[in-house]
Amino acid sequence: MGENAVVFKGTKEGLYIFIKEEMNLDNIKDNLNEKIKPAKRFFEGAKIVNFKGKRLTKEEFDELKSLVENDYGMSVLEEYSQDTDILSDKEEIKESASYEKLPYDNVIQDKVLIVRATVRSGQLIEFAGNIVIVGDVNPGAQIKATGSIIVMGTMRGVAHAGSNGDYGAFVSALNLLPAQIRIGDIITRSPDGLGIRTSVPEMAVVKRGMILVEPYLPNR
Amino acid sequence: MGEVIVITSGKGGVGKTTTTANIGAGLSMEGKSTVLVDADIGLRNLDVVMGLENRIVYDLVDVVEGVCRLRQALIKDKRYPNLYLLPAAQTKDKNAVTPKQMQELTSELVKEFDYVIVDCPAGIEQGFKNAIAGASKALVVTTPEVSAVRDADRIIGLLEANGLKNPQLIINRLRVDMVKRGDMMNIDDMIDILAIELIGVVPDDEHIIVSTNRGEPAVSNNESMAGQAYRNIVKRILGEDIPFMNLESDQGFITKLAKMFGFVKKK
Numbered sequence: 001m002g003e004n005a006v007v008f009k010g011t012k013e014g015l016y017i018f019i020k021e022e023m024n025l026d027n028i029k030d031n032l033n034e035k036i037k038p039a040k041r042f043f044e045g046a047k048i049v050n051f052k053g054k055r056l057t058k059e060e061f062d063e064l065k066s067l068v069e070n071d072y073g074m075s076v077l078e079e080y081s082q083d084t085d086i087l088s089d090k091e092e093i094k095e096s097a098s099y100e101k102l103p104y105d106n107v108i109q110d111k112v113l114i115v116r117a118t119v120r121s122g123q124l125i126e127f128a129g130n131i132v133i134v135g136d137v138n139p140g141a142q143i144k145a146t147g148s149i150i151v152m153g154t155m156r157g158v159a160h161a162g163s164n165g166d167y168g169a170f171v172s173a174l175n176l177l178p179a180q181i182r183i184g185d186i187i188t189r190s191p192d193g194l195g196i197r198t199s200v201p202e203m204a205v206v207k208r209g210m211i212l213v214e215p216y217l218p219n220r
Numbered sequence: 221m222g223e224v225i226v227i228t229s230g231k232g233g234v235g236k237t238t239t240t241a242n243i244g245a246g247l248s249m250e251g252k253s254t255v256l257v258d259a260d261i262g263l264r265n266l267d268v269v270m271g272l273e274n275r276i277v278y279d280l281v282d283v284v285e286g287v288c289r290l291r292q293a294l295i296k297d298k299r300y301p302n303l304y305l306l307p308a309a310q311t312k313d314k315n316a317v318t319p320k321q322m323q324e325l326t327s328e329l330v331k332e333f334d335y336v337i338v339d340c341p342a343g344i345e346q347g348f349k350n351a352i353a354g355a356s357k358a359l360v361v362t363t364p365e366v367s368a369v370r371d372a373d374r375i376i377g378l379l380e381a382n383g384l385k386n387p388q389l390i391i392n393r394l395r396v397d398m399v400k401r402g403d404m405m406n407i408d409d410m411i412d413i414l415a416i417e418l419i420g421v422v423p424d425d426e427h428i429i430v431s432t433n434r435g436e437p438a439v440s441n442n443e444s445m446a447g448q449a450y451r452n453i454v455k456r457i458l459g460e461d462i463p464f465m466n467l468e469s470d471q472g473f474i475t476k477l478a479k480m481f482g483f484v485k486k487k
Binding site: 121122123124139140142158179180187189190192 | 262263264268271273274275276277298310311
């Protein structure tokens with residue numbers, strides 16, 4: 001029995017139900033029941049755009065549609081069509097193709113929060129994704145992202161990148177003078193006293209289990 | 221079992237945080253294990269004055285909410301071996317904590333430390349109520365200004381109403397030359413109004429500003445008159461009977477210079 005015969009997936013257009021290719025109708029129905037029942041209240045009134053993944057016959061589509069609509073009070077917005085899955089696959093390829101052809105290996109495709117402001121003491125900016133601050137981050141302010149943090153200004157506060165434990169995340173700033181940097185669960189603090197002040201853009205990354213700060217434009 | 225002392229004033233900017241840092245450092249110099257608690261949630265400063273800001277990982281609110289253990293939130297001071305700081309949260313406000321929770325927190329701390337010094341925020345609202353909740357003794361800081369004395373009087377009334385009898389007074393930033401000219405309230409006038417026991421007078425001293433900006437309490441500075449005043453306050457807290465120091469500073473620039481080169485004998 002596949003526990004993940006069906007997966008709920010949110011996209012720009014709305015909620016889709018992804019169905020694994022090799023599943024038969026009974027499996028799918030069992031799995032749907034299993035997934036929805038414990039969270040019936042949550043799914044009630046939810047609007048499903050369509051089913052994706054496994055190509056369904058008209059009968060299968062109707063049966064699944066009546067299951068989620070009648071038993072769980074959800075609604076399926078689109079009508080049955082042969083090629084929904086093929087169409088959406090094409091779209092995804094188009095989205096990513098522009099950079100995948102290029103010889104870059106450090107590409108991140110994720111959500112980004114852009115803040116155009118001075119982030120002041122006592123302010124906390126938290127986001128599931130990457131954060132870009134176009135401005136300064138003052139002492140006492142905190143930036144927390146599951147991804148990376150980029151400050152287009154001076155970073156003087158606390159930066160916590162990869163807050164879900166991603167050691168691949170980084171913190172970079174035009175002027176990196178933070179009180180503290182955390183990447184994943186690694187914490188480092190600035191040295192006491194004024195320390196060395198550089199005026200080149202720098203970037204903090206995890207190397208050999210430590211947070212390392214280095215210029216990211218080595219030729220400047 | 222130690223003692224919980226709250227440092228309060230009512231009015232802002234009279235030197236509560238500086239006093240807390242110096243008394244804490246002073247107690248530690250005397251060999252007492254001490255923890256400083258910053259109760260000024262949302263406007264924390266004690267960590268900056270102590271030069272420990274970059275060490276904060278967990279704070280008071282995290283402890284109260286059970287995010288971490290109390291031990292994890294305590295920051296060891298970089299100079300004094302038995303001095304610790306429990307920092308306030310900066311991204312929350314005073315309502316994140318209740319007086320009952322503060323009481324539990326300080327009663328936990330007082331088991332392990334000789335002294336728990338609570339830095340109270342300005343004002344008489346939630347933050348003040350939190351700060352005094354677990355305290356068994358209060359020190360009221362005031363400056364020789366009518367407004368500061370008025371607020372100190374209000375605070376003394378509130379402390380007594382909350383069962384903190386016999387608070388003691390610290391007069392901060394006194395300028396002897398101005399008092400002499402009659403331009404500043406003198407000590408007796410203030411005692412007369414506030415009618416509580418005086419535990420120390422701290423003269424206005426440039427060293428304080430320098431040390432505050434550097435994150436090093438002035439109490440360890442032998443040059444500083446304010447540092448001396450704080451050392452005396454610490455000894456009085458410890459129960460010693462120390463006479464009040466002579467604040468008459470006849471030190472003009474020339475005298476200071478002469479002293480530096482040994483032309484004038486030190487008193």
